[in-house]
Amino acid sequence: MPTKIEARLKRKNRIRKKLSGTTERPRLTVYKSLKHIYAQVVDDTTGKTLAFASSLSKDLKGQDEGDKKADAKRVGALIAQKCKAANVEAVVFDRNGFPYHGRIAAVADAAREAGLKF
Template sequence: MKLSTLQRKKFRVRNKLKGNSKNDRFRLSVSRSLKNISAQIIDDANSKTILSASSNEKGMKSANKVNKIELSKLVAEKLAKKAVEKNIKKIYFDRGQFKYHGRVKIFAETLRKNGMEF
């Protein structure tokens, strides 16, 4: 089976994280599209999603228009708040096929400001 360039890039990043991961940390997987961004905190040992946050959730896009950068910050703050409630501080940041640039970088920096370590 031949994989596309994006699939190879995604598997390369994820396999490095999974190979180096220990049981004390979970993986934070980020996915973005042209208009939205979403993230999940995943327990790879049990193959379960622990937490998730998305810009598609109710109340995220309020009546006033929010640009994509501010939307990334809001999703990151919401995810960090949920993670602190479940006593999750240390994670591995899985950027997937996306470069650590733009909205993904702002998402990661906002998580760091709100108490997450990676």
């Protein structure tokens, strides 16, 4: 029986077969650990990261409430802000094998509210 991590990696690989970021619509990928959440926008054609945000970012350091879902919302808003600065308006969302609820959904919703299209 596969472990939780192996099952997530299997889902991740299945999703990544179908998703690919282009120059016009890069891939917004989200990773969560037990304490933090990370989001980055990647152009898969060139293999470059266009924007990156995490709950460890200097921009979010003073706003720590201890609530992980609130941190995820702030990360979503920050990644959308950085995408706008990098002239990225639309992305493809990659949940990285995680179920789309909780902190993953909070990042996506906050990024949408901040003006990112996906």
